[in-house]
């Protein structure tokens with residue numbers, strides 16, 4: 732099955748010019764994504780706190796996107812449904828672009844599109860991540876209150892960023908990361 736293209740880089744452009752396009756991942760992409768994450772994050776990826784979140788709460792495979800250039804997979808992003816303080820949302824990551832295809836807009840396109848698609852479902856209302864402000868804040872992520880979100884391991888609290896259509900969301904997120912829908916079950 733050929734997955735449909737979801738989006739093309741904003742400044743964009745016919746893919747024949749080498750700009751990235753985005754499509755949903757299929758099981759046939761699993762090997763590419765595994766290899767890409769190994770290249771991008773190295774063996775230390777298994778020790779990352781975000782990895783611990785994904786061990787507890789599975790990623791949503793229907794929110795797994797692939798970036799391609801000229802039909803060649805070059806980037807990937809995953810989303811993990813979570814809740815914080817009774818509010819449902821998503822944790823974004825890992826986000827990675829193959830070193831041969833960086834600085835073409837694939838990473839930002841993946842982050843933007845997976846967040847748009849997830850929030851448009853209307854089930855979760857934020858996208859949380861641990862990342863560099865210089866990269867994510869121009870895309871709309873804002874800092875959370877340092878230390879307010881409780882992770883299952885060490886994180887730099889100044890790197891915990893939130894994207895939401897609700898302007899006050901970043902200030903409201905507080906408490907441990909729990910399963911998506913935890914409020915309704917407790």
Ligand SMILES: CC(C)(COP(=O)(O)OP(=O)(O)OC[C@H]1O[C@@H](n2cnc3c(N)ncnc32)[C@H](O)[C@@H]1OP(=O)(O)O)[C@@H](O)C(=O)NCCC(=O)NCCS
Nearest residue numbers: 771826827828833834835836837838839861862863865866
């Ligand atoms: C971060 C990453 C996904 C960016 O992928 P990409 O496809 O090159 O991203 P884009 O093309 O959309 O953006 C590139 C721009 O972001 C900048 N950039 C890349 N990483 C950055 C960072 N950590 N902080 C600030 N800016 C960054 C680049 O310098 C470039 O700037 P320019 O457009 O002015 O030249 C990629 O470098 C990667 O896979 N890195 C290793 C894994 C990683 O760190 N993932 C993010 C975890 S939060």
